[in-house]
Amino acid sequence: MKTTYEQIWEAALPFQDKRDDAGHAAVTYGFAQKLVSLAGGEPQVIFPAIILHDTGWSRLTREERFVIFSxxxxxxxxxxxxxxxxxxGVAIARKILGDLAYPEEWTSEILEIISQHDTRDHFISHNEGIVRDADKLWRFSDVGFGADVERFEYEPDFLHDKLVGQIPSPMFFYSPTSRELALEELAARKREYAAGMPVGTIEASSAGVMSK
Ligand SMILES: [Fe+2]
Ligand SMILES: [Fe+2]
Known part of the structure:
Protein backbone atom coordinates (compact mmCIF):
# COMPACT_ATOMS: atom_id res chain seq x y z
CA MET A 1 0.00 0.00 0.00
CA LYS A 2 1.53 3.27 -1.07
CA THR A 3 1.51 6.22 1.28
CA THR A 4 -0.30 9.35 0.17
CA TYR A 5 3.05 11.14 -0.24
CA GLU A 6 4.27 8.32 -2.49
CA GLN A 7 1.12 8.68 -4.58
CA ILE A 8 1.64 12.44 -4.88
CA TRP A 9 5.31 11.89 -5.73
CA GLU A 10 4.44 9.44 -8.50
CA ALA A 11 1.68 11.62 -9.94
CA ALA A 12 4.06 14.60 -10.04
CA LEU A 13 7.01 12.74 -11.57
CA PRO A 14 6.22 13.54 -15.24
CA PHE A 15 6.33 17.26 -14.38
CA GLN A 16 9.54 17.32 -12.33
CA ASP A 17 13.03 18.70 -12.91
CA LYS A 18 12.19 20.40 -16.21
CA ARG A 19 14.52 23.34 -15.84
CA ASP A 20 17.71 21.43 -16.45
CA ASP A 21 17.81 20.76 -12.72
CA ALA A 22 17.80 16.98 -12.44
CA GLY A 23 17.40 15.94 -8.84
CA HIS A 24 15.79 19.17 -7.65
CA ALA A 25 12.50 17.57 -6.60
CA ALA A 26 14.14 14.67 -4.74
CA VAL A 27 16.80 16.80 -3.03
CA THR A 28 14.36 19.45 -1.85
CA TYR A 29 11.94 16.77 -0.62
CA GLY A 30 14.82 15.25 1.35
CA PHE A 31 15.59 18.61 2.96
CA ALA A 32 11.91 19.11 3.79
CA GLN A 33 11.85 15.76 5.59
CA LYS A 34 14.96 16.70 7.50
CA LEU A 35 13.61 20.13 8.43
CA VAL A 36 10.25 18.75 9.62
CA SER A 37 12.08 16.32 11.88
CA LEU A 38 14.36 19.03 13.28
CA ALA A 39 12.22 22.17 13.23
CA GLY A 40 8.63 20.92 13.15
CA GLY A 41 5.79 21.86 10.84
CA GLU A 42 2.88 19.97 9.33
CA PRO A 43 4.07 17.23 6.98
CA GLN A 44 0.56 17.09 5.49
CA VAL A 45 1.17 20.57 4.08
CA ILE A 46 4.95 20.72 3.73
CA PHE A 47 5.57 17.44 1.89
CA PRO A 48 2.99 17.87 -0.90
CA ALA A 49 3.98 21.54 -1.27
CA ILE A 50 7.67 20.77 -1.73
CA ILE A 51 6.97 17.82 -4.05
CA LEU A 52 4.69 19.92 -6.27
CA HIS A 53 6.28 23.38 -6.02
CA ASP A 54 8.20 23.47 -9.31
CA THR A 55 5.99 21.25 -11.47
CA GLY A 56 4.77 24.38 -13.26
CA TRP A 57 8.06 24.73 -15.17
CA SER A 58 6.86 21.77 -17.25
CA ARG A 59 4.15 23.95 -18.83
CA LEU A 60 6.59 26.58 -20.13
CA THR A 61 8.58 26.29 -23.33
CA ARG A 62 12.29 25.61 -23.14
CA GLU A 63 13.02 29.22 -24.12
CA GLU A 64 10.76 30.51 -21.37
CA ARG A 65 12.29 28.21 -18.78
CA PHE A 66 15.77 29.43 -19.52
CA VAL A 67 14.98 33.15 -19.41
CA ILE A 68 16.11 33.18 -15.80
CA PHE A 69 19.60 32.08 -16.81
CA SER A 70 19.88 34.47 -19.75
CA GLY A 89 2.29 24.76 -10.58
CA VAL A 90 -0.85 25.68 -8.66
CA ALA A 91 -2.99 24.27 -11.48
CA ILE A 92 -1.02 21.01 -11.62
CA ALA A 93 -1.04 20.66 -7.82
CA ARG A 94 -4.78 21.34 -7.65
CA LYS A 95 -5.41 18.59 -10.21
CA ILE A 96 -3.11 16.02 -8.59
CA LEU A 97 -4.38 16.66 -5.06
CA GLY A 98 -7.98 16.76 -6.28
CA ASP A 99 -7.59 13.41 -8.06
CA LEU A 100 -6.30 11.92 -4.80
CA ALA A 101 -9.15 13.52 -2.81
CA TYR A 102 -6.56 15.18 -0.60
CA PRO A 103 -8.23 17.05 2.29
CA GLU A 104 -9.23 20.58 1.31
CA GLU A 105 -7.97 22.13 4.55
CA TRP A 106 -4.40 21.17 3.59
CA THR A 107 -4.81 21.60 -0.15
CA SER A 108 -5.68 25.30 0.13
CA GLU A 109 -2.58 26.00 2.21
CA ILE A 110 -0.40 23.98 -0.17
CA LEU A 111 -1.69 25.95 -3.18
CA GLU A 112 -1.14 29.24 -1.35
CA ILE A 113 2.48 28.30 -0.65
CA ILE A 114 3.15 27.20 -4.24
CA SER A 115 1.49 30.33 -5.65
CA GLN A 116 4.33 32.59 -4.52
CA HIS A 117 7.13 30.30 -3.41
CA ASP A 118 9.73 32.23 -5.44
CA THR A 119 8.34 35.75 -5.37
CA ARG A 120 7.07 36.52 -1.87
CA ASP A 121 9.19 38.98 0.07
CA HIS A 122 8.17 37.71 3.50
CA PHE A 123 7.31 34.43 5.18
CA ILE A 124 3.62 33.81 5.89
CA SER A 125 3.74 30.77 8.17
CA HIS A 126 6.02 28.15 9.66
CA ASN A 127 4.93 25.63 7.02
CA GLU A 128 5.63 28.11 4.23
CA GLY A 129 9.03 29.05 5.65
CA ILE A 130 10.08 25.40 5.87
CA VAL A 131 9.02 24.71 2.27
CA ARG A 132 10.94 27.70 0.94
CA ASP A 133 14.00 26.83 3.05
CA ALA A 134 14.01 23.28 1.67
CA ASP A 135 13.86 24.75 -1.84
CA LYS A 136 16.80 27.09 -1.16
CA LEU A 137 18.91 24.38 0.47
CA TRP A 138 19.15 22.83 -3.00
CA ARG A 139 21.87 25.34 -3.87
CA PHE A 140 23.98 24.03 -0.98
CA SER A 141 23.48 20.34 -1.75
CA ASP A 142 26.01 18.28 -3.65
CA VAL A 143 23.76 18.08 -6.71
CA GLY A 144 22.70 21.74 -6.72
CA PHE A 145 26.17 23.10 -5.98
CA GLY A 146 27.65 20.94 -8.73
CA ALA A 147 24.96 22.08 -11.18
CA ASP A 148 25.71 25.76 -10.53
CA VAL A 149 29.47 25.26 -10.85
CA GLU A 150 28.84 23.69 -14.24
CA ARG A 151 26.10 26.00 -15.51
CA PHE A 152 27.75 29.28 -14.57
CA GLU A 153 31.33 28.04 -14.81
CA TYR A 154 31.98 29.24 -11.29
CA GLU A 155 35.13 28.42 -9.40
CA PRO A 156 33.88 26.29 -6.49
CA ASP A 157 35.56 28.65 -4.03
CA PHE A 158 33.72 31.62 -5.55
CA LEU A 159 30.34 29.87 -5.31
CA HIS A 160 31.09 28.72 -1.77
CA ASP A 161 31.84 32.29 -0.62
CA LYS A 162 28.82 33.67 -2.49
CA LEU A 163 26.52 31.22 -0.70
CA VAL A 164 28.14 31.85 2.69
CA GLY A 165 27.36 35.53 2.18
CA GLN A 166 23.65 34.81 1.55
CA ILE A 167 23.03 32.75 4.69
CA PRO A 168 22.82 35.55 7.30
CA SER A 169 20.31 37.67 5.34
CA PRO A 170 17.06 37.71 7.36
CA MET A 171 14.96 37.17 4.23
CA PHE A 172 17.01 34.31 2.85
CA PHE A 173 16.26 31.48 5.26
CA TYR A 174 13.24 31.33 7.54
CA SER A 175 14.60 28.87 10.09
CA PRO A 176 17.87 28.94 12.08
CA THR A 177 17.96 25.17 11.52
CA SER A 178 18.18 25.78 7.77
CA ARG A 179 21.13 28.12 8.28
CA GLU A 180 22.91 25.37 10.22
CA LEU A 181 22.17 22.77 7.54
CA ALA A 182 23.39 25.15 4.84
CA LEU A 183 26.69 25.69 6.66
CA GLU A 184 27.12 21.93 7.13
CA GLU A 185 26.49 21.35 3.44
CA LEU A 186 28.95 24.06 2.44
CA ALA A 187 31.61 22.63 4.74
CA ALA A 188 31.19 19.29 2.98
CA ARG A 189 31.43 20.95 -0.44
CA LYS A 190 34.61 22.74 0.59
CA ARG A 191 36.23 19.57 1.88
CA GLU A 192 35.41 17.95 -1.46
CA TYR A 193 36.79 20.57 -3.79
CA ALA A 194 39.77 21.40 -1.54
CA ALA A 195 40.76 17.73 -1.79
CA GLY A 196 40.12 17.65 -5.54
CA MET A 197 37.27 15.19 -5.02
CA PRO A 198 34.11 15.19 -7.12
CA VAL A 199 31.18 17.13 -5.68
CA GLY A 200 28.96 14.79 -3.68
CA THR A 201 31.75 12.52 -2.45
CA ILE A 202 31.42 13.72 1.13
CA GLU A 203 28.09 13.59 2.87
CA ALA A 204 27.20 16.52 5.06
CA SER A 205 26.12 15.43 8.50
CA SER A 206 22.66 16.60 7.48
CA ALA A 207 22.53 14.14 4.60
CA GLY A 208 21.16 10.65 4.61
CA VAL A 209 17.52 11.57 4.90
CA MET A 210 16.45 11.01 1.34
CA SER A 211 13.48 8.78 0.87
CA LYS A 212 13.25 9.31 -2.87
FE1 LIG B 1 10.16 27.63 -8.27
FE1 LIG C 1 12.47 24.85 -6.56
Whole structure:
Protein backbone atom coordinates (compact mmCIF):
# COMPACT_ATOMS: atom_id res chain seq x y z
CA MET A 1 0.00 0.00 0.00
CA LYS A 2 1.53 3.27 -1.07
CA THR A 3 1.51 6.22 1.28
CA THR A 4 -0.30 9.35 0.17
CA TYR A 5 3.05 11.14 -0.24
CA GLU A 6 4.27 8.32 -2.49
CA GLN A 7 1.12 8.68 -4.58
CA ILE A 8 1.64 12.44 -4.88
CA TRP A 9 5.31 11.89 -5.73
CA GLU A 10 4.44 9.44 -8.50
CA ALA A 11 1.68 11.62 -9.94
CA ALA A 12 4.06 14.60 -10.04
CA LEU A 13 7.01 12.74 -11.57
CA PRO A 14 6.22 13.54 -15.24
CA PHE A 15 6.33 17.26 -14.38
CA GLN A 16 9.54 17.32 -12.33
CA ASP A 17 13.03 18.70 -12.91
CA LYS A 18 12.19 20.40 -16.21
CA ARG A 19 14.52 23.34 -15.84
CA ASP A 20 17.71 21.43 -16.45
CA ASP A 21 17.81 20.76 -12.72
CA ALA A 22 17.80 16.98 -12.44
CA GLY A 23 17.40 15.94 -8.84
CA HIS A 24 15.79 19.17 -7.65
CA ALA A 25 12.50 17.57 -6.60
CA ALA A 26 14.14 14.67 -4.74
CA VAL A 27 16.80 16.80 -3.03
CA THR A 28 14.36 19.45 -1.85
CA TYR A 29 11.94 16.77 -0.62
CA GLY A 30 14.82 15.25 1.35
CA PHE A 31 15.59 18.61 2.96
CA ALA A 32 11.91 19.11 3.79
CA GLN A 33 11.85 15.76 5.59
CA LYS A 34 14.96 16.70 7.50
CA LEU A 35 13.61 20.13 8.43
CA VAL A 36 10.25 18.75 9.62
CA SER A 37 12.08 16.32 11.88
CA LEU A 38 14.36 19.03 13.28
CA ALA A 39 12.22 22.17 13.23
CA GLY A 40 8.63 20.92 13.15
CA GLY A 41 5.79 21.86 10.84
CA GLU A 42 2.88 19.97 9.33
CA PRO A 43 4.07 17.23 6.98
CA GLN A 44 0.56 17.09 5.49
CA VAL A 45 1.17 20.57 4.08
CA ILE A 46 4.95 20.72 3.73
CA PHE A 47 5.57 17.44 1.89
CA PRO A 48 2.99 17.87 -0.90
CA ALA A 49 3.98 21.54 -1.27
CA ILE A 50 7.67 20.77 -1.73
CA ILE A 51 6.97 17.82 -4.05
CA LEU A 52 4.69 19.92 -6.27
CA HIS A 53 6.28 23.38 -6.02
CA ASP A 54 8.20 23.47 -9.31
CA THR A 55 5.99 21.25 -11.47
CA GLY A 56 4.77 24.38 -13.26
CA TRP A 57 8.06 24.73 -15.17
CA SER A 58 6.86 21.77 -17.25
CA ARG A 59 4.15 23.95 -18.83
CA LEU A 60 6.59 26.58 -20.13
CA THR A 61 8.58 26.29 -23.33
CA ARG A 62 12.29 25.61 -23.14
CA GLU A 63 13.02 29.22 -24.12
CA GLU A 64 10.76 30.51 -21.37
CA ARG A 65 12.29 28.21 -18.78
CA PHE A 66 15.77 29.43 -19.52
CA VAL A 67 14.98 33.15 -19.41
CA ILE A 68 16.11 33.18 -15.80
CA PHE A 69 19.60 32.08 -16.81
CA SER A 70 19.88 34.47 -19.75
CA UNK A 71 22.35 37.35 -19.36
CA UNK A 72 20.21 39.54 -21.63
CA UNK A 73 16.86 38.99 -19.90
CA UNK A 74 15.43 41.94 -17.98
CA UNK A 75 14.14 41.74 -14.43
CA UNK A 76 10.58 41.96 -15.80
CA UNK A 77 11.23 39.08 -18.22
CA UNK A 78 12.48 36.99 -15.36
CA UNK A 79 9.59 37.85 -13.06
CA UNK A 80 7.05 37.05 -15.78
CA UNK A 81 8.29 33.47 -16.15
CA UNK A 82 8.63 33.05 -12.40
CA UNK A 83 4.98 34.05 -11.95
CA UNK A 84 3.93 31.73 -14.76
CA UNK A 85 5.68 28.68 -13.31
CA UNK A 86 3.98 29.40 -9.99
CA UNK A 87 0.52 29.73 -11.58
CA UNK A 88 0.99 26.58 -13.65
CA GLY A 89 2.29 24.76 -10.58
CA VAL A 90 -0.85 25.68 -8.66
CA ALA A 91 -2.99 24.27 -11.48
CA ILE A 92 -1.02 21.01 -11.62
CA ALA A 93 -1.04 20.66 -7.82
CA ARG A 94 -4.78 21.34 -7.65
CA LYS A 95 -5.41 18.59 -10.21
CA ILE A 96 -3.11 16.02 -8.59
CA LEU A 97 -4.38 16.66 -5.06
CA GLY A 98 -7.98 16.76 -6.28
CA ASP A 99 -7.59 13.41 -8.06
CA LEU A 100 -6.30 11.92 -4.80
CA ALA A 101 -9.15 13.52 -2.81
CA TYR A 102 -6.56 15.18 -0.60
CA PRO A 103 -8.23 17.05 2.29
CA GLU A 104 -9.23 20.58 1.31
CA GLU A 105 -7.97 22.13 4.55
CA TRP A 106 -4.40 21.17 3.59
CA THR A 107 -4.81 21.60 -0.15
CA SER A 108 -5.68 25.30 0.13
CA GLU A 109 -2.58 26.00 2.21
CA ILE A 110 -0.40 23.98 -0.17
CA LEU A 111 -1.69 25.95 -3.18
CA GLU A 112 -1.14 29.24 -1.35
CA ILE A 113 2.48 28.30 -0.65
CA ILE A 114 3.15 27.20 -4.24
CA SER A 115 1.49 30.33 -5.65
CA GLN A 116 4.33 32.59 -4.52
CA HIS A 117 7.13 30.30 -3.41
CA ASP A 118 9.73 32.23 -5.44
CA THR A 119 8.34 35.75 -5.37
CA ARG A 120 7.07 36.52 -1.87
CA ASP A 121 9.19 38.98 0.07
CA HIS A 122 8.17 37.71 3.50
CA PHE A 123 7.31 34.43 5.18
CA ILE A 124 3.62 33.81 5.89
CA SER A 125 3.74 30.77 8.17
CA HIS A 126 6.02 28.15 9.66
CA ASN A 127 4.93 25.63 7.02
CA GLU A 128 5.63 28.11 4.23
CA GLY A 129 9.03 29.05 5.65
CA ILE A 130 10.08 25.40 5.87
CA VAL A 131 9.02 24.71 2.27
CA ARG A 132 10.94 27.70 0.94
CA ASP A 133 14.00 26.83 3.05
CA ALA A 134 14.01 23.28 1.67
CA ASP A 135 13.86 24.75 -1.84
CA LYS A 136 16.80 27.09 -1.16
CA LEU A 137 18.91 24.38 0.47
CA TRP A 138 19.15 22.83 -3.00
CA ARG A 139 21.87 25.34 -3.87
CA PHE A 140 23.98 24.03 -0.98
CA SER A 141 23.48 20.34 -1.75
CA ASP A 142 26.01 18.28 -3.65
CA VAL A 143 23.76 18.08 -6.71
CA GLY A 144 22.70 21.74 -6.72
CA PHE A 145 26.17 23.10 -5.98
CA GLY A 146 27.65 20.94 -8.73
CA ALA A 147 24.96 22.08 -11.18
CA ASP A 148 25.71 25.76 -10.53
CA VAL A 149 29.47 25.26 -10.85
CA GLU A 150 28.84 23.69 -14.24
CA ARG A 151 26.10 26.00 -15.51
CA PHE A 152 27.75 29.28 -14.57
CA GLU A 153 31.33 28.04 -14.81
CA TYR A 154 31.98 29.24 -11.29
CA GLU A 155 35.13 28.42 -9.40
CA PRO A 156 33.88 26.29 -6.49
CA ASP A 157 35.56 28.65 -4.03
CA PHE A 158 33.72 31.62 -5.55
CA LEU A 159 30.34 29.87 -5.31
CA HIS A 160 31.09 28.72 -1.77
CA ASP A 161 31.84 32.29 -0.62
CA LYS A 162 28.82 33.67 -2.49
CA LEU A 163 26.52 31.22 -0.70
CA VAL A 164 28.14 31.85 2.69
CA GLY A 165 27.36 35.53 2.18
CA GLN A 166 23.65 34.81 1.55
CA ILE A 167 23.03 32.75 4.69
CA PRO A 168 22.82 35.55 7.30
CA SER A 169 20.31 37.67 5.34
CA PRO A 170 17.06 37.71 7.36
CA MET A 171 14.96 37.17 4.23
CA PHE A 172 17.01 34.31 2.85
CA PHE A 173 16.26 31.48 5.26
CA TYR A 174 13.24 31.33 7.54
CA SER A 175 14.60 28.87 10.09
CA PRO A 176 17.87 28.94 12.08
CA THR A 177 17.96 25.17 11.52
CA SER A 178 18.18 25.78 7.77
CA ARG A 179 21.13 28.12 8.28
CA GLU A 180 22.91 25.37 10.22
CA LEU A 181 22.17 22.77 7.54
CA ALA A 182 23.39 25.15 4.84
CA LEU A 183 26.69 25.69 6.66
CA GLU A 184 27.12 21.93 7.13
CA GLU A 185 26.49 21.35 3.44
CA LEU A 186 28.95 24.06 2.44
CA ALA A 187 31.61 22.63 4.74
CA ALA A 188 31.19 19.29 2.98
CA ARG A 189 31.43 20.95 -0.44
CA LYS A 190 34.61 22.74 0.59
CA ARG A 191 36.23 19.57 1.88
CA GLU A 192 35.41 17.95 -1.46
CA TYR A 193 36.79 20.57 -3.79
CA ALA A 194 39.77 21.40 -1.54
CA ALA A 195 40.76 17.73 -1.79
CA GLY A 196 40.12 17.65 -5.54
CA MET A 197 37.27 15.19 -5.02
CA PRO A 198 34.11 15.19 -7.12
CA VAL A 199 31.18 17.13 -5.68
CA GLY A 200 28.96 14.79 -3.68
CA THR A 201 31.75 12.52 -2.45
CA ILE A 202 31.42 13.72 1.13
CA GLU A 203 28.09 13.59 2.87
CA ALA A 204 27.20 16.52 5.06
CA SER A 205 26.12 15.43 8.50
CA SER A 206 22.66 16.60 7.48
CA ALA A 207 22.53 14.14 4.60
CA GLY A 208 21.16 10.65 4.61
CA VAL A 209 17.52 11.57 4.90
CA MET A 210 16.45 11.01 1.34
CA SER A 211 13.48 8.78 0.87
CA LYS A 212 13.25 9.31 -2.87
FE1 LIG B 1 10.16 27.63 -8.27
FE1 LIG C 1 12.47 24.85 -6.56
Missing amino acids: PTATRDDELAVRYRHQEE
